[in-house]
Amino acid sequence: MVAADFMAGGLASISALFFTNPLDVIKVRIQLQGELAARGAHARPYKGIVHAFVTVAKNDGWTGLQKGLVPAMYIQFIVNSIRLGVYNTAVNNHWTQTKKGVESFGLGLFWGGLGAAMGAYVSSPFIMIKTQLQSQAPIRVAVGYQHKHRGMINAIKQIYEKDGIAGLWRGSSGIIPRGTLGSASQIATFGKAKELLREYNLVVQPELNSICAAFLAGCVVTLAAAPSDVIATRLYNQGVDANGKGLLYKGWHDCLFKIARKEGLYGLYKGFWASILGLVPHSTLLLTFFDELLALKNKYQMTL
Template sequence: MATSDFMLGGLASVGATVFTNPIEVIKTRIQLQGELAARGTYVEPYKGVLNAFITVAKNDGMIGLQKGLVPALYFQFIINSFRLSIYTTAVDRHWMHNKNGEISYGLGLMWGAIGGVVGSYCSSPFFLIKTQLQSQAAKQIAVGYQHSHTSMSHAFKQIYNEGGIFGLWRGSMAALARAAIGSGAQIATFGKTKALLVEHDLVTHPTLNSFSSGLIAGSIMSLAITPPDVITTRLYNQGVDVHGRGIYYNGWLDCIVKIFRSEGIYGMYKGFWANYMRIAPHSTLVLLFFDEFCAVREKYHL
């Protein structure tokens, strides 16, 4: 795993996150809206993606749309450093190619999942804090459990005091499934699509090829990742009792059962459009930036 690939993967994701964090805030709020309540029985402060933007800006101010940005940058840098460097290593060493020398979708899924799991586990504390900060809102539009963090460092201290070092990795098992499914789908689709577009002479310009492949990969990823993303958001944002146990869910399986019982299949896809609007451009930008950074590195032999 090249150190430069590790750094480039992280830098690519940081650049994309600055632009996509506001939609991440919206996505988190919508996923927590009406938690464990039947559809139509609760007040909806966020009525769609556009309305949610206006609601947050009106009640939390424009700065409210960038809540959780700092831990989001740390999270994205760490997870994508591992994901993308593992991906390029697998491609360069032909671990993703079949006997005919073609990129295998199945092997792409496997290596994408491996990179996602490694990166997700290492970055889990930042995802936890990012989620809890993004959910914080003015009283009139608050949804889900409201934490009292005042900053990322305060959140680290508070979570550690409540649950020790293991408290910082609470909910990480659900996050691993989320990362494996999402990263596997994204990386496999990106690599295979790039090859197919060139093979069939559809999009051969390097930058346009990366952009098109990233957009398609992001679309596939958003379909696959939404249910595990809802579960992860719920587990990460829930409060804990005096024993450090979650007050709503006992784990990812319990979370799934309770969502299905109270909210139905709709509950598993809450925030889908916000998720799509975040993931598709984020995936496109991350993969495009990464390919461009790699091209600059090769051109100047960095």
């Protein structure tokens, strides 16, 4: 029933998405605010999370808080069905355990990261379109390059007609490190935290054990993935010239060095609080839903 594991991962992620997508919109706007400008030397239409929520709702309407939701659903289903499916396959085959049968944090990192890298690359076109749709705003509160898409299908058509298949995977070099770091740390922490909470008799009730472990995993993934998340947003959203080359960044490393040089360490952690408010509950909901779906699958199998 490996296919059911992959399906469970995808459905769990979509269930969590509806609650957390507004924070993703806020995060993208803040990450693009003051792009390649020194701190304090640029306009700040978004002055914090609460102010950003009000600003988006006021200028884009309440539906603006769910911009990019459709491609986000594709992303979550593709990424999480692959990464959670790969990881659960590894767990079921004991590939995440040492020879002594102990859950290995390192092996968990490897299998979590491998599945995420695969999922991130496959879903890269949708991640780019989601980012570009979420950044679109009225001129008075616009940040970053403004793409003129009228929705996901229109965006795919525009990008393909201009730059072909390669254009749809532009910026994928930025999402693979982000996906690998984030997923590896999230999944490995989740598995190890569940084990430790049970071992030390801290939280043994199954559902509560999953929720607590997922919360801890969300905190870890936010810290680990924040800089690469900013880089991925910048690479995906930048404009391109007639040859399909980025107007601001040549690639992942060029983006990293330019942000660090012009915006400082602060620039690499822009949108951090929006990320932690979005990723921690998303991680908690996602991994809890995933555990529950797997429990239902196993219960069904036992009745056959």
